[in-house]
Amino acid sequence: MQHIIDDFKIAFPDMYNTYRPLHDTELYIDISAAQIKPFCHYILQKYNAALVSMYANDERSINGSYAIYYAFALRKQKMLVILKTLLSPEQASFPSITPEIHAAHLYEREIRDLFGLEPNGHPDKRSMIFHDRQNPHFYPLRKDSAVKTFHLSNSADQLSSEDFIRVRGEGVYEIPVGPVHAGIIEPGHFRFSVAGEPIINLEARLYFVHKGIEKLAEKMSITRALFLAERISGDESFANSFAYCLAVERAAGIKAPERAAYTRVVFAELERLTSHLGDLAGICIDVAYSFAAYQFRMMRGWCYLLAEELAHNRFLRNINKPGGIRDDFLKDKKSCILEYLTKTKKELAETVRIIKTNPLFIDRIENTGILSSTAAKDFNAVGPPGRASGQTFDLRKNLPYSNYDQLEFKIPRHRNGDVNCRMNVKIEECFSSIELILQVMEIMPAGQHFAEIGLIEPFTYAMGYCESPRGENMHWLMIGESNEIFRYKIRTPSFCNWPALCVAVKGNIVPDFPLINKSFNLSYAGNDL
Template sequence: MAEVCHFLCKEKKGRLFTMVGSDERNSAGSFALYYVFLFDKTKQFIIVKTLVDDAEPTFPSLAVEMPALNWYEREVKDLLGLRPQGHPDLRPLTLHGDWPEEIHPLRKDFAVRETVPRVESRETFMRYEGQDVTEIPVGPIHAGIIEPGHFRFGAVGDTILHLDARLFYTHRGLEKASEGKPLRKALFIAERICGVCALSHAVSFAQAIESTGQVEIPLRAKYLRTLFLELERLYNHIGDVGNVCAGFGFAVGVSQGARLREELLQLNERIAGHRYLRGIVDLGGVRFDVTTAEYSDILSTLDKVETEFKELVNILLSHDIALDRMKNTGILTLQQAKDLEVVGVAARASGRDIDIRRDQPYAAYDRVTFSVPIYQEGDVLARIRVRIDEVFQSISIIRQVFDQIPAGDIITALPKIPAYQWGMGWTESSKGETVHWVMVGPEETVDRYRVRSATYSNWPAVPLTVPGNIIPDFPLINKSFELCYACCDR
């Protein structure tokens, strides 16, 4: 297995798309690991499956050669009890240090309703020697109304030497909760993984089931999914541009970004009945259509938002202090982005030319034209510029949808799906590439569900961008990635 994965990644230049651990002892007599590699140039996947014996649940670690596997391997150790031999850092990840080492909640025999007793914590952080280094702990409880994350800085003066980031404080066990659920009930869970990525998660899950059942959804439904996915991208990107301005106290940018985001959220509510676009997607298509009057509402709102967003961009990118704070701050190199399989805005801002809408088209993305903005600098400013460019591309895509959308059905029935078949679905959310892997169980229920969000891929990169910057720059760097804690705490 190790040799095959090395060959696919290092020699054939496949990129790690996701890795899934699965307890298949009841259906196949063992645990299984699935390594999914994507070859963007040929638009093909290769999946490497290896079995892990229950009597000796170990497998060779590849995290040294393929750093992107670090979190995946630690997670299967925590949740399934499969031990990666040779892994350089086996600290708890998803389960914190006070969780008993011998209890693994994604095993099929885990007693879901029993309270797990806690033990003395095994948490460790970087140790510093010398009197000049100051440890600065921040979180997990923060001053603002935000999700929990613990950041422990090692600094000399106000210059950062190292950052330990600790997440997964509110891990909800949604993958476990989905097991045994009918597929449509699991869809309900999928779109609640994250508030601001609700539609992306719902579409990814639906596409995984449709792929498993070999279902082609109606063309009109494909266009409608594209429309709503781009509306989700729009309100996030515009809001994120404003949020980054908060990192250096640029009040005009903060308020204008929030105001424009609110206009788009209100548009969502008028069109879809929900500000965050829940309840739109169904297995086999979408739940409702868009009327001619609603088309007009969308286009007129976008015309207004586009004009006002251009004004905000002109103010932001002509402000010397704003540019000074963003340039050369929080740099992520192209090599780091490749090593960690960074996706989305952060990848494209570092010169990594990937966008799953173009590279593995879904919905109606193969029927519209758009550019993928790429910058080389890898700093906060580059990440802002990618978002700005993508806002205008999203508006263009939505206009093309209205020009091209055909009449027809918006949903199709799914066939009966045999047990223990699996499929994948993916979307390019505002944060980046999101992948859902679903194995269907008996009577069309969920047997195993694995979510690899863009946030899961990108969080390990954030600590690499911090050393050499000053403490006050960390909020700015962190906001420029704009990662969801909830997408990890699934």
């Protein structure tokens, strides 16, 4: 880490910044608002870094200011560099980096909606979370804002003022879809601009299920907030609790015992396997390939049965706790795990062979919904969508946690960026998850499954992260008095990948949108928070 600090001091010799290493993987640098753009540009150019999170914090009770944090992943160096700048309450604005770093555009709009801090120079002035129906001066994540004072207006004028980018030209028309959909799909509005058959533009209007999770977490104990983290998004329950617990443990300066760390790997890979099998079934059902869909759903059912056998919970909840896990869940379970995974692996191999030799199926998914490698990099597309478009990043390798660096596995990577590539990444990750679980069960150490966490020094903070089935999952915590949450920032992979989906559908026909959408399989709840 010292060589990174030395690089900054050489690049900015006249700037006297404070460098604060935290743990082995986090470096915090205090900068002024005027230094935001040069520092961000330097990190991107020097280290080919990615902006993996950006968030604000109301620190007026600590230092009299608002704070904005820019978290960059230096993946080759396997560390995070997090820039912090303070803004006076009177200033309440900061320079936008969106024109230079496209991945920042949603973060900056989120900060404007929730804190009232204006990103000067941001090209999009629309409200993102409250759909233009926000009380004019209500910013819920300010500490002096009470949630009970907030209400949405029913004014017809405001409801009709939602603004979409208009595509004009002869024969161009719009197709509005949602926010209410058939079945059990969560709400989201999609506005297609179409000329004939091809889609010219797509805008997704989300946040219909915004629950204020980050506000709800304030003043919760670190134990109670875990239950909130588990319920961010139902099919990512374990991943979110995993990242949350890692953040608490890093803030407390402890590590979970070895047995707990390896047990977490088993459940994380089981959740990945379950999720990917569901996605594969969804892709098949969207092209009316019912036989293959039922095969994948059958295998997913086996994974749910295994989860229930191991943890007594198909959503893999109530397993994690800050400091480790709640019980020794895998004791005497090796034969059970081997039985389920062996038959799943065999059935998966046969079903994959069948679908890959079906020319009609391959014709539907090849060259459909292409996300270029340039777009994937610009929007920081993460997880399978990123790795299907030539990106190689996976937190299990690039910022290893929970003993993943002690295990042997490869990261799948494809380049064409279409539905077929996203499907292939998930297929390969299914086999990889099975092998990782079996590998862990062979080397599972004996010992304790939990370490006590004492009183954490107030206003200590840390980043917890894990590779969820959908991709990078970043959770940042600042602990307040008496082990209560002062600030909890959640960034699930869907937040990064929704803009990538809107790019991937361009040039495709409207009937292919469900197929492309399913190949991304993004979470509304995980985005809207």
